[in-house]
Amino acid sequence: MQSNQAILSPVALELSQSRRPLFIVLLALLFLACWLGVSLGAAKFDLVLPLETLVMTLGFNAEAESTAIHNIVLNIRLPRVLMGVLVGAALAVSGASLQGMCRNPLADPGLLGISSGAAVGAVAMIFLSQKLFLVVPSLAHIGPYAISIAAVLGAAITAFAVYHLAQAGGQLQVPTLLLAGVAINSLSVALIGGFNYLADDQALRQITFWLMGSLGGSSWQSVSILLPILGLALWMIHKRRHAINLLLLGEANARCSGVDVDRIKLELLWINALIVGVAVAFTGVIAFVGLVVPHILRLYSDTNYRYLIINSAMLGGALLVLADTASRVIAAPAELPIGILTSLIGAPFFIALLIKQKRALGFVL
Amino acid sequence: MSLKVENLDVSVGTKCLLSGINMECPSGSFIGVIGANGAGKSTLLNVMAGLNAPNSGSVNIDSKNIFEYSASELSILRAVLPQHSDLSFPLNAIEVVRLALSLSAMNVSQQQELLTDCMSRFNVLHLANQNYLTLSGGERQRVQLARVTAQLFSNQHRQKHQYLLLDEPISALDLYQQYQTLDALKLLAKEGIGIIAVLHDLNLASLYCDHLVVLKHGYISAQGSPKQVINESSLKSAFNIDVWLQAHPDTQAPFITPRISQ
Numbered sequence: 001m002q003s004n005q006a007i008l009s010p011v012a013l014e015l016s017q018s019r020r021p022l023f024i025v026l027l028a029l030l031f032l033a034c035w036l037g038v039s040l041g042a043a044k045f046d047l048v049l050p051l052e053t054l055v056m057t058l059g060f061n062a063e064a065e066s067t068a069i070h071n072i073v074l075n076i077r078l079p080r081v082l083m084g085v086l087v088g089a090a091l092a093v094s095g096a097s098l099q100g101m102c103r104n105p106l107a108d109p110g111l112l113g114i115s116s117g118a119a120v121g122a123v124a125m126i127f128l129s130q131k132l133f134l135v136v137p138s139l140a141h142i143g144p145y146a147i148s149i150a151a152v153l154g155a156a157i158t159a160f161a162v163y164h165l166a167q168a169g170g171q172l173q174v175p176t177l178l179l180a181g182v183a184i185n186s187l188s189v190a191l192i193g194g195f196n197y198l199a200d201d202q203a204l205r206q207i208t209f210w211l212m213g214s215l216g217g218s219s220w221q222s223v224s225i226l227l228p229i230l231g232l233a234l235w236m237i238h239k240r241r242h243a244i245n246l247l248l249l250g251e252a253n254a255r256c257s258g259v260d261v262d263r264i265k266l267e268l269l270w271i272n273a274l275i276v277g278v279a280v281a282f283t284g285v286i287a288f289v290g291l292v293v294p295h296i297l298r299l300y301s302d303t304n305y306r307y308l309i310i311n312s313a314m315l316g317g318a319l320l321v322l323a324d325t326a327s328r329v330i331a332a333p334a335e336l337p338i339g340i341l342t343s344l345i346g347a348p349f350f351i352a353l354l355i356k357q358k359r360a361l362g363f364v365l
Numbered sequence: 366m367s368l369k370v371e372n373l374d375v376s377v378g379t380k381c382l383l384s385g386i387n388m389e390c391p392s393g394s395f396i397g398v399i400g401a402n403g404a405g406k407s408t409l410l411n412v413m414a415g416l417n418a419p420n421s422g423s424v425n426i427d428s429k430n431i432f433e434y435s436a437s438e439l440s441i442l443r444a445v446l447p448q449h450s451d452l453s454f455p456l457n458a459i460e461v462v463r464l465a466l467s468l469s470a471m472n473v474s475q476q477q478e479l480l481t482d483c484m485s486r487f488n489v490l491h492l493a494n495q496n497y498l499t500l501s502g503g504e505r506q507r508v509q510l511a512r513v514t515a516q517l518f519s520n521q522h523r524q525k526h527q528y529l530l531l532d533e534p535i536s537a538l539d540l541y542q543q544y545q546t547l548d549a550l551k552l553l554a555k556e557g558i559g560i561i562a563v564l565h566d567l568n569l570a571s572l573y574c575d576h577l578v579v580l581k582h583g584y585i586s587a588q589g590s591p592k593q594v595i596n597e598s599s600l601k602s603a604f605n606i607d608v609w610l611q612a613h614p615d616t617q618a619p620f621i622t623p624r625i626s627q
Binding site: 099100103104105242243245246248249250252253255256257258259260261298302303304 | 414415416435436437439440441443444445447450451452453454455456457460461464465467468516
């Protein structure tokens with residue numbers, strides 16, 4: 001009887017094991033990142049700025065000496081930080097869900113070519129809209145929406161193309177998946193190069209902006225467009241967490257366990273195209289967030305999508321805000337494009353992860 | 366109430382994989398599917414699982430074609446253990462078994478009871494907190510058996526008639542675990558679950574199964590109780606092998622010893 005109790009305990013322990021500590025750490029990290037992001041910048045570094053601005057905005061202290069800095073905080077830094085949270089969360093969740101769906105730790109919107117597909121869509125629309133708005137100036141205000149829609153379509157086309165190229169015999173062929181991603185990426189580079197060649201100066205400047213990735217264009221307007229779209233998309237992915245969990249066992253197992261696999265894959269591809277397309281349309285291509293964030297979380301917790309999606313969202317948001325803050329501070333008053341920064345930090349980090357994994361499996365580099 | 370296969374034909378291109386298959390698994394019975402490599406055993410199991418569609422014929426569970434059930438309805442009626450189950454990310458063994466409960470609405474204490482039950486049936490309770498990817502092949506196989514069993518037990522309005530389709534469930538197990546696992550499956554059958562298992566060990570199939578189906582080149586060359594099916598001529602026909610036939614001292618089930626050809 002006693003030994004039976006001893007055997008029972010691991011089950012009880014495992015099920016009652018709380019994931020709350022990690023959740024709280026991530027929430028604190030996100031809050032800290034946002035606080036820093038609002039406090040630091042080219043105009044003024046001051047850690048009490050967020051509080052001051054809050055007090056100002058609530059109207060408690062109308063006699064503040066300078067309102068210019070508070071305007072900067074309220075109308076430039078705050079929407080930018082919120083954009084960082086939204087886009088970082090979206091890219092991380094996109095990476096996490098693609099990794100689960102493809103059952104491969106290398107899946108990521110960047111490596112699979114979805115981001116560059118979105119960029120081609122966005123660039124094509126920038127190029128076309130320059131021509132179109134000259135002819136019909138009244139259409140100019142739909143610019144941001146048109147670019148988003150084009151980016152979503154570009155992302156969807158590449159997502160489906162890559163996925164179907166790699167699908168054979170009811171299984172995803174991983175080498176084909178990555179090769180298809182490489183092919184789509186270089187095709188995108190060529191297409192973007194073509195648009196660059198054809199574009200006039202103004203369009204060219206706008207196009208260059210997308211390609212490097214930046215949160216610099218953030219405004220309350222862009223936050224108000226992104227918040228409902230990305231919020232909905234993240235919720236839709238979280239709702240499918242159990243199906244993604246079952247997909248980890250393979251498509252046949254998932255199907256036998258009651259998952260409508262074809263429908264779930266189709267839905268996940270569309271949601272990912274939506275997320276990546278919208279994120280790219282507003283901030284350009286930001287690499288490595290989708291790849292690295294779920295990997296960092298797997299170091300501290302397991303792969304259970306019950307928690308992985310929410311945790312990825314928080315860590316992705318925090319990391320992108322931190323990276324953006326760094327990009328504003330490092331070369332102030334100039335700004336480093338954030339896409340360069342995430343790649344610069346993300347790539348070596350990813351290599352370190354690979355080495356660590358190799359060692360864990362008993363290999364020596 | 367049974368899982369019934371009627372006039373099943375399956376072909377890919379011009380190659381005929383299965384033809385004219387008729388068999389039935391009443392709930393509570395343990396059916397073994399045996400046959401040489403490439404005879405169509407896994408194909409048959411996949412079609413019965415609803416993973417592949419037959420060219421003609423039907424698979425019915427409780428008199429209703431399996432393609433008329435939704436994926437989730439079907440998952441309550443039957444669980445399937447494929448030949449290989451890989452996991453691409455680290456999960457603890459208990460989390461792998463718990464995946465079977467993903468779509469059910471059980472509270473933690475119900476889950477705990479169920480997981481403990483299923484994992485102890487297949488001797489993997491002590492592995493609960495180990496990373497599945499670090500387990501041996503046999504341990505993984507038993508964890509997967511616990512998972513598919515948990516899937517059948519996970520529904521609160523449990524169906525009376527449920528089926529387990531197992532593709533080589535004991536292929537990676539040591540001698541002791543083979544018997545333990547087959548005992549556990551036999552117990553499940555006694556509890557009312559219909560079990561169809563692809564098996565390679567003819568002596569174990571003879572000892573444990575109520576009914577054997579012998580596949581040869583995609584058709585059923587013999588079926589019936591082990592005593593009816595396991596004899597020199599049927600094994601010569603299905604496996605091209607000469608055997609000594611004896612009775613198992615404990616159960617009198619047919620027991621074979623292959624002859625060595627010089």
